[in-house]
Amino acid sequence: MNPEKPLLPKSPTGIQGLDEITGGGLPTGRPTLVCGDAGCGKTLLAMEFLVRGATRFNEPGVFMAFEETGAELAQNVASLGFDLDALIAAGRLVVDYVYIERSEIEETGEFDLEGLFVRLGYAIDSIGARRVVLDTVETLFAGLPNPLILRAELRRLFRWLKDRGVTAIITGERGAGSLTRQGLEEYVSDCVIVLDHRVKDLISTRRLRVVKYRGSTHGTNEYPFVIDSDGIAVLPITSLGLGHSASTERVSSGIPRLDAMLAGAGFYRGSSILVSGTAGTGKTSLAGHFAAAACGRGERVLFFAFEESPSQIVRNLGSVGIDLAPWVAKGLLRFLAARPTVAGLELHLTTMHKAILEFRPHIVIIDPLNSFISAGNEIEVKAMLLRLLDFLKMSQITGFFTKLTAGGSALEHTDAAISSLIDSWLVLLAIESGGERNRAFSILKSRGMAHSNQTREFLLTAQGVELRDVYVGPGGVLTGSARLTQEAQDAAAQLARRHEIAHGQRELEHRRATLEAQIASLRNEFAIQEADTLAAVERHQAREAQLDQERADMAASRKADAPGTDGGQS
Amino acid sequence: MNTPPTGTQTETDQDPPDIWTLRLYVAGQTPKSITAFGNLKRICEEHLQGRYQIEVIDLLEHPQLARGDQILAIPTLVRRLPEPVRKIIGDLSNTERVLIGLDLLPRASARSATDVN
Known part of the structure; x- marks a missing residue:
């Protein structure tokens, strides 16, 4: 055997x-x-x-x-x-x-x-x-x-x-x-x-x-x-089962700008996606976008909520323009909410396993993962996640997980235990400056694609999540009002510069015109003088010819013996 | 020889049935089973003369009966009648215990017998 x-x-x-x-x-x-x-x-x-x-x-x-x-x-x-x-x-x-x-x-x-x-x-x-x-x-x-x-x-x-x-x-x-x-x-x-x-x-x-x-x-x-x-x-059927096939199909994250950052097409189907960030950085909203986009494509989504009740999630996401209620009504989106402490890890796993088998979703969302860490130690949680991820991958189900990073600890720190299991890892962080907290977003890793290395400002608007370029300048990375101020200043400076250039160009133009006018008048003057001089020369020549004629006439009239005696006159 | 114990027996069992049905389970002709059968025979002759039936079952020949009659230990003596069913294990060399197990001696003396042991 x-x-x-x-x-x-x-x-x-x-x-x-x-x-x-x-x-x-x-x-x-x-x-x-x-x-x-x-x-x-x-x-x-x-x-x-x-x-x-x-x-x-x-x-x-x-x-x-x-x-x-x-x-x-x-x-x-x-x-x-x-x-x-x-x-x-x-x-x-x-x-x-x-x-x-x-x-x-x-x-x-x-x-x-x-x-x-x-x-x-x-x-x-x-x-x-x-x-x-x-x-x-x-x-x-x-x-x-x-x-x-x-x-x-x-x-x-x-x-x-x-x-x-x-x-x-x-x-x-x-x-x-x-x-x-x-x-x-x-x-x-x-x-x-x-x-x-x-x-x-x-x-x-x-x-x-x-x-x-x-x-x-x-x-x-x-x-x-x-x-x-x-x-x-x-539990730990560790990496023994690394035989799952990898899909090349892409699934949209539901946010066009994010798809663009992910080599233009979004996540791979069947991959595991982790969104980590400190409290209130918009992890659940990202999950909501992803869910709504999937439902929009007619796929089934299973949402395991371990911190909020389903109706609370629907309401909260509704406030940022993500309406999940119709999908729930259509049966494309199913919520399963439970407190992590209600049972041991094994039982959670069992429940999730069963629910996944029954609902056959295309996408599974777990929000948030680290509720489990309070329910067991990190190694056990890792073992459990490993098993869950293996199961999801085998079934070609895309897993989307959120993870709360404790304030003050390094972004990657607590996630180290599971980072190796994750294919795409998005990081949300709060940047505090100028009396504001602003959200920033970046892709820590995304296996198998040329993803963007840029940090984006992450905005929660009434129309959902919006990603904006952050201001990167000599003053560092600026977000929020600071970014707006800086952008306004930049615009003003630019305008001023444009004015200056235009002004210089006009002046140059003017001088050229002046110069050309001068050149033209000089030419005129010269032409007049030239004409005058030529006329005078002509006059002198005509006069000389006339004198010659007169002299000849005179000699003829005096019957001069020879024309050569002309010189006797002088 | 058998009169006094029979008297005791009639006192303890108010309504003794006519025939006692006893089954002895053995597994082959081992020294233990031979001893057990000898002991059983002797005790019955002493206490139940003419009122008993002994059936010896060799489990090597009828292994399926071990399960049916819930037999584990060998030798096991089962009193099938009168009710209730009693089980006695061992080679029956401790006569007093056998009598107690068969309800031929009152339980009270069983305690003292155990204590002495």
Whole structure:
């Protein structure tokens, strides 16, 4: 049954989580002692071992009951969905109730328990049983005289069980100072499991511990376990079940700006989202947006409220423009509200598990997570969340959790325990400055997407959540009125700068115009002078030509001998 | 030999039935079961002469009867009649205890017998 080479053959119990802790189940063909206080679930564990054996592993079983009759047992485990009568009728199970009444028995000499052996042997043979439960064999000590004989006989019984090769569970009541009242652990030494039902801070939690497992490694911690409608489930099935498929489908957060920050499309379907922040930073409002958006897409949302009543949430979210009432009426949104302290973690988990299975939501919201921390210690809460998250992921349900960060502590501090479980982590924080508290928002992480690294101002308006850019300048990050003031100042300065530029440009323009006018007038002047000068030159040339003509005419009239005597004139 | 105890018996049991039905459960012919049967035979002869029936049941032959009759210890003697049913375990070597268990001796002396032990 084990993929790795099994040194010791093991019989799977079929109990969720227990097989993981024990590395495959209980030692095959050997007795295992299950002990614990009254009401801690010994009988149920033993019975589930038999029922699973009979139904899943083809190993019929014998239940020898010393405390309850067959009918009582059948009734008690019917709530876990075990139908003993059907199994008995099918020859997969024998329930033998051993009736012992001390007052009806007179001891008159030496005796042994051969009758018990015969009885058990007959029951085993009648159905070919591979599994045996003795619940609770210590009752013999109250019912029969002579403990010395009983001890010897029990020792013989356990050896006999081994010889028969049946895998057995022997239950024992916890005694003072020892695991069992009669010290059964001395005889049954192959595997010892201790169950515990502890009350801490008024809240009870069941725990299981494998004290000893000869010839095998095993988880040695105390593991919380629950008894729910599917039987026993031991909690930390840590990361063993990391086989869930990852969806690439995105779901909108209900806030466009936030979707934009999440690489433009929102969260992944089936991822786990954590919103942490100090009191009054708007965690529930974010949850409300997410819920409303999902309902708007026609998806079902299951909202676990651990601090406010459903009507209070609907009213409060209505005040910021998120109207959930129609979705509740349509049956798309269901609230489940309970005080965390009303029950132990195991029971909460059971209730949530059942509700999720029944409602089959697309999205589960838990508001807030840390109510549980008051109900149990951090490790237990983590174990519980781990199981819940695994369950949600397996079912491709998107989980949205809010978490209140205690004022004064570092943002990531208390969340460290669960941060590794979270895919997208949004942080809301209050920035106090200038006599105001303003909200700021950023994405701490979001696996598998290029998310924005920007801080945004987070505004709760009558139309819902609004994300605004924060003012980042030399004066630091400014929000609220400070941001508005700074923005106004910026605008004024900008306006002034614009005016200045325009003014300069106009001046330049003017000067250019002036210059060009001057150039034009100079050109005009020059043109006039040029024209004048040319005219004068012309005049002088015309005059000279005229003088020449006149001189020639004169010479002609005086009959001058030669034109060359012209020079005689000079 | 049997007169005085019979007298005692008639005094304690006001209305004794005609026949006592006794069943002795054993598992094979072990020394304990042989002793038990011998003891039973002797006591009956002494106290219930002619008024008893002994049925010996070997559980190795009839294992299903162990469950039906709620037998754990071997040997077990069951007084089926007269009512109420009484169970006596052990090899019946302590005669006084056997008599008390069968209501052939008053319970009061049972206490003193236990105390002495």
